[in-house]
Amino acid sequence: MNTIQFRQLMTLNATMNTTDIEERFEKIAKMLFESFAIQKGEKKYLFKEIEFYFYNKNHRDIITHPRVSKPLCWYVNDFGGIDLNFESKIKFENRLNSKGKNVKKYVLDESAYFGGVLIRQLKEVESGEILKGPLACAELFRCYDATGVDHDFPVLVEHDNGMMGYIREPRVNLLSPKQNEVGKVNNILYQYHDNVQPSKDSLYQDFINFKDKLYGYENR
Secondary structure, three states, X not given: OOXXXXXXXXXXXXXXXXHHHHHHHHHHHHHHHHHEEEEEOOEEEEEEEEEEEEEEOOEEOOOOOOOOEOOOOEEEOOOOOEEEEOOEEOOEEEEEOOOOOEEEXXXXXXXXXXXXXXXXXXXXXXXXXXXXXXHHHHHHHOOOOOOOOOOOOOEEEEOOOOOOOEEEEOOOOOOOOOOOHHHHHHHHHHHHEEOOOOOHHHHHHHHHHHHOOOOEEEEO
């Protein structure tokens, strides 16, 4: 599968149902593990552990960070990690908060769809070095020449890795030690969203339903 076909695979939409979305996750994980790498300068890094996040009206995985993006764009998430984005569209407004700071608020309605693939671990091909954790992976994307095109900037490249086995597991660190599902959802809505059409009670239940889904994939 070439990059054009992979871009199509990463183009989810507002009306896909959960079954189709989860089938797409499986295909994308297999392709990233077997057919792609990240190249930075002369070094190549294989995908070792990833997690999937996607929200639409039929798959209300509210933990997903809202964004507007074309597919296959890098996204620095609010916790300092790096995502590879799905096609993502959601309305937003810029407004002043109570402290006079300009903030972006997203409209969570039935037309919204957004998400990406969080990179949790990478493996450097030649040395076998493991970059473990989202912050370590994100270090690849820091400190570049601001005066022109830096050819060492990480890019997604096709790379034949052969057949790769992997396991599926729940995503990690969705709740902090002192946080419950209601508090987490309330914080997400406060931080990111305005004009939320689903009820809070339904979003609380959605969070519980999705929290332990096997949306984490690790190459073994």
